[in-house]
Amino acid sequence: DGGITQSPKYLFRKEGQNVTLSCEQNLNHDAMYWYRQDPGQGLRLIYYSQIVNDFQKGDIAEGYSVSREKKESFPLTVTSAQKNPTAFYLCASSISAGDEQFFGPGTRLTVL
Amino acid sequence: DAKTTQPPSMDCAEGRAANLPCNHSTISGNEYVYWYRQIHSQGPQYIIHGLKNNETNEMASLIITEDRKSSTLILPHATLRDTAVYYCIVRVAGGSYIPTFGRGTSLIVHP
Numbered sequence: 001d002g003g004i005t006q007s008p009k010y011l012f013r014k015e016g017q018n019v020t021l022s023c024e025q026n027l028n029h030d031a032m033y034w035y036r037q038d039p040g041q042g043l044r045l046i047y048y049s050q051i052v053n054d055f056q057k058g059d060i061a062e063g064y065s066v067s068r069e070k071k072e073s074f075p076l077t078v079t080s081a082q083k084n085p086t087a088f089y090l091c092a093s094s095i096s097a098g099d100e101q102f103f104g105p106g107t108r109l110t111v112l
Numbered sequence: 113d114a115k116t117t118q119p120p121s122m123d124c125a126e127g128r129a130a131n132l133p134c135n136h137s138t139i140s141g142n143e144y145v146y147w148y149r150q151i152h153s154q155g156p157q158y159i160i161h162g163l164k165n166n167e168t169n170e171m172a173s174l175i176i177t178e179d180r181k182s183s184t185l186i187l188p189h190a191t192l193r194d195t196a197v198y199y200c201i202v203r204v205a206g207g208s209y210i211p212t213f214g215r216g217t218s219l220i221v222h223p
Contacts, residue, residue: 041215043156043213048210058210097209
């Protein structure tokens with residue numbers, strides 16, 4: 001069953017702690033993306049990767065970090081430097097950058 | 113890439129057609145119109161896209177005006193499960209364009 005998965009669905013962390021959100025795809029897509037969504041707002045691009053071992057900052061990369069060591073995996077770390085980390089985080093992939101995107105179910109992060 | 117303008121919210125009765133407008137008056141000749149939707153607390157889902165001809169698939173129809181400055185997504189028989197936020201995006205096919213999703217239109221389908 002091909003698709004894109006994110007885990008966990010809900011995540012709670014204390015302020016000041018780093019946290020890593022998982023994103024895995026078995027669609028053999030080259031490109032992967034991370035978006036952030038706040039209540040009532042659209043999606044804002046955090047980071048994207050067009051190919052393994054390469055990634056670029058999006059519009060709101062400050063306070064976040066990513067890695068792309070494997071084609072199928074694109075984890076996002078929310079660091080303590082991110083001022084307002086509580087949000088809904090969405091991962092997506094596409095065959096290549098610019099193609100139709102497929103989204104995961106999202107992770108809702110709450111920082112207490 | 114061209115910007116889009118959508119009404120923030122709309123409502124529709126179940127079983128009726130839902131017509132969602134999108135204005136993209138600065139669209140270029142090589143830019144496509146894409147529609148996605150996002151059901152609450154889920155990731156966005158691709159619906160349909162088109163260049164200048166009207167398009168139809170199992171989910172919806174896309175009507176693009178002759179001057180391509182606006183389009184309408186039509187859900188012919190809306191159901192309660194169609195309640196979602198609908199995003200209209202214009203983009204060049206291929207290349208490395210990374211879509212941006214504005215606030216979209218929140219469609220509420222009521223019984």
